[in-house]
Amino acid sequence: MTDFEDSYFMNIAPEPAAGIGMCRLVVQLDGEKVCRIDPHIGFSHRGMEKLIEEHHLLQNLVFIDKLNRQAPFSCVHAFVLAAEKLLNVKVPKRASYIRVILSEIGRILSHLRATANLAAETGTDVVYPVVRKTFASAYELIDRVCQFCPVSTFIRPGGVKNDIAPQSEELIFDWLTKQLPLVLTEIEELLTENRIFKSRTEGIGMIDPQSAVSAGFSGVNLRACGIQWDLRICEPYEIYNELSFDMPLKTQGDCYARYLLRIFEIYQSMSLIRQILESMPEGDVLASDFSIKEDPDSLTELSRRFEFYGKGIVLPAGEVYAATESPLGEFGVFLVSQGGEKPYRCHFRSAGFPVIQALDKLTAGYDLADVRVILSSLNIITTETDR
Amino acid sequence: MVVSVYKTQEEFGQFISLHFAKQDIPECHVDHGMLTLYVLRAAIVRVMLFLRDDPACRFTQLTDVCCVHYPDKQDCFVLIYHLLSPLMKRRLKLIVSTQEDVPVLSVAKVFENAAWYEREIREMFGVSFEGHPDLRRLLLYDEIGFYPLRKTFPVQGKDRLVYDEAKEKCVYVRRENKKSVVNFGVDLNQDKA
Numbered sequence: 001m002t003d004f005e006d007s008y009f010m011n012i013a014p015e016p017a018a019g020i021g022m023c024r025l026v027v028q029l030d031g032e033k034v035c036r037i038d039p040h041i042g043f044s045h046r047g048m049e050k051l052i053e054e055h056h057l058l059q060n061l062v063f064i065d066k067l068n069r070q071a072p073f074s075c076v077h078a079f080v081l082a083a084e085k086l087l088n089v090k091v092p093k094r095a096s097y098i099r100v101i102l103s104e105i106g107r108i109l110s111h112l113r114a115t116a117n118l119a120a121e122t123g124t125d126v127v128y129p130v131v132r133k134t135f136a137s138a139y140e141l142i143d144r145v146c147q148f149c150p151v152s153t154f155i156r157p158g159g160v161k162n163d164i165a166p167q168s169e170e171l172i173f174d175w176l177t178k179q180l181p182l183v184l185t186e187i188e189e190l191l192t193e194n195r196i197f198k199s200r201t202e203g204i205g206m207i208d209p210q211s212a213v214s215a216g217f218s219g220v221n222l223r224a225c226g227i228q229w230d231l232r233i234c235e236p237y238e239i240y241n242e243l244s245f246d247m248p249l250k251t252q253g254d255c256y257a258r259y260l261l262r263i264f265e266i267y268q269s270m271s272l273i274r275q276i277l278e279s280m281p282e283g284d285v286l287a288s289d290f291s292i293k294e295d296p297d298s299l300t301e302l303s304r305r306f307e308f309y310g311k312g313i314v315l316p317a318g319e320v321y322a323a324t325e326s327p328l329g330e331f332g333v334f335l336v337s338q339g340g341e342k343p344y345r346c347h348f349r350s351a352g353f354p355v356i357q358a359l360d361k362l363t364a365g366y367d368l369a370d371v372r373v374i375l376s377s378l379n380i381i382t383t384e385t386d387r
Numbered sequence: 388m389v390v391s392v393y394k395t396q397e398e399f400g401q402f403i404s405l406h407f408a409k410q411d412i413p414e415c416h417v418d419h420g421m422l423t424l425y426v427l428r429a430a431i432v433r434v435m436l437f438l439r440d441d442p443a444c445r446f447t448q449l450t451d452v453c454c455v456h457y458p459d460k461q462d463c464f465v466l467i468y469h470l471l472s473p474l475m476k477r478r479l480k481l482i483v484s485t486q487e488d489v490p491v492l493s494v495a496k497v498f499e500n501a502a503w504y505e506r507e508i509r510e511m512f513g514v515s516f517e518g519h520p521d522l523r524r525l526l527l528y529d530e531i532g533f534y535p536l537r538k539t540f541p542v543q544g545k546d547r548l549v550y551d552e553a554k555e556k557c558v559y560v561r562r563e564n565k566k567s568v569v570n571f572g573v574d575l576n577q578d579k580a
Contacts, residue, residue, distance in 0.1 A: 041525065041526065042525060042526035042527060045526040045527070047535065049536060050535060050536055050542055051542070053542070054542045085419055086419075210447075213447045213448050213473060214447060214448065214498060214499060214500070215499060215500050216448060216449060216450065216498075216500035227473060228473070229473040234473075234476055235476070318418070318419060319418060319419070319467075320419045320421075321421060321451075321469060321478075321480070323450075330450065332450065332451060332469070334451065334453055334467065334469070336455055344455070345453075345455045345456075347451070347453035349450060349451040349453075349469070353503065353504075354500040354503070357500055357502070357503045358499075358500070386526055
């Protein structure tokens with residue numbers, strides 16, 4: 001604490017900092033230089049893990065979606081995978097394809113928002129209005145594709161709730177080919193070779209590969225340091241092993257590398273969705289044990305429906321860990337069941353938790369003005385971090 | 388990527404447990420595709436250091452630490468450490484069990500990101516850690532007097548806030564029943580009396 005004689009403390013109060021949510025930073029400064037940062041989290045802690053112990057599987061889906069609203073489907077997907085591992089269900093092929101399409105749309109949205117935040121922190125506010133138009137069109141697209149099912153319960157154990165709308169393949173294709181490329185070229189023209197943007201991000205917030213791994217980084221933040229680790233390729237879930245894509249890497253490990261990787265990954269997600277749309281199989285979208293027929297005349301169907309939604313699905317006893325490559329990094333769910341409808345314990349491994357912990361290491365030696373740039377380039381969402 | 392000589396998870400588990408005394412790793416099996424090692428409480432740091440530094444293991448990332456409370460068991464807190472080796476594409480989990488007043492050795496010196504995970508477990512379950520650099524509260528406020536994620540703690544909370552008309556202020560009243568009955572403002576016992 002007393003390493004620097006003239007150092008003083010500054011309290012960056014709980015405020016929606018750098019587009020990440022509520023977070024308080026106690027910064028020790030030596031002039032303009034940051035010596036030490038003590039991040040305080042917990043302002044959006046909602047006791048999600050305790051709530052999940054009190055509700056059954058289908059009710060839980062509604063909570064879990066609220067963990068990360070910036071990237072729809074990313075958190076529910078991991079939870080559903082964990083539950084399916086425990087239940088030992090085989091998901092129909094078509095449902096897997098639909099899930100991957102929706103996850104990749106979510107990834108595109110999350111990366112676009114992260115890019116817009118980073119641009120706003122470096123002083124380029126014009127990216128926000130560009131991105132906001134895409135958001136509006138994307139949420140409309142998701143609504144139409146899911147046939148106006150509430151987004152949080154669309155992906156559910158056993159598959160997806162209903163089949164996608166009849167013309168949705170054309171809708172998605174139009175969105176990918178007509179709207180997104182325009183937005184992306186606009187963002188790239190504004191930022192990639194922009195001298196001010198480069199001077200604010202190049203060489204800022206550097207971290208070397210060894211300390212990134214030992215600090216628990218994952219996702220884009222890890223790949224920006226040159227570590228080849230992408231769960232979609234290394235531990236493929238759903239149908240990612242049938243798609244052809246490579247892992248973009250950067251070795252600099254600074255804010256600019258993270259920005260470039262996000263733009264690469266948006267293009268990659270676009271190509272993934274295009275591949276899926278070309279080879280979409282026909283068939284069921286929900287495993288037969290989990291589908292309820294809408295038949296008002298059959299009394300057995302009605303009572304089954306009542307039991308299914310009221311009582312819930314019985315989870316076999318066991319412990320599982322399932323992880324997905326969410327846009328922020330590895331989002332994992334550790335689910336413990338003792339053989340009832342409600343999970344005995346559910347723990348979320350959030351991607352931002354270890355990253356915000358390493359903020360001290362990332363910002364040491366940089367200016368105070370760089371703190372918010374580094375924070376927004378890491379793409380942390382505090383609702384997901386605090387749980 | 389490095390290809391490991393140990394093809395199956397069971398072989399790999401055997402390899403790890405052969406490096407330690409029998410009481411250090413008493414049990415080792417594969418559970419839902421994940422290698423699971425039960426580790427003695429006193430040996431956790433040694434096992435972690437071996438797993439991190441041994442060239443055949445290289446578990447360089449601590450993915451997650453979490454705790455589960457089993458109030459009926461004698462060792463009522465079970466800590467679960469998830470390790471990941473990006474080089475070998477392997478995962479495993481270590482299980483350590485402890486009691487309420489028996490501290491666990493902190494692994495924050497082996498993996499630096501364990502510090503916050505242990506802080507969270509300390510405030511949510513009341514498990515104490517030995518050799519931890521900084522055990523302040525993380526997610527909750529400082530004055531909180533209970534451990535919320537314990538199974539013995541009700542989800543509605545132990546106290547409830549009511550308005551005391553005599554005192555003209557809000558006071559905390561202890562809940563009588565463990566299970567709360569939601570009666571939507573209608574007193575069901577009224578008809579019987």
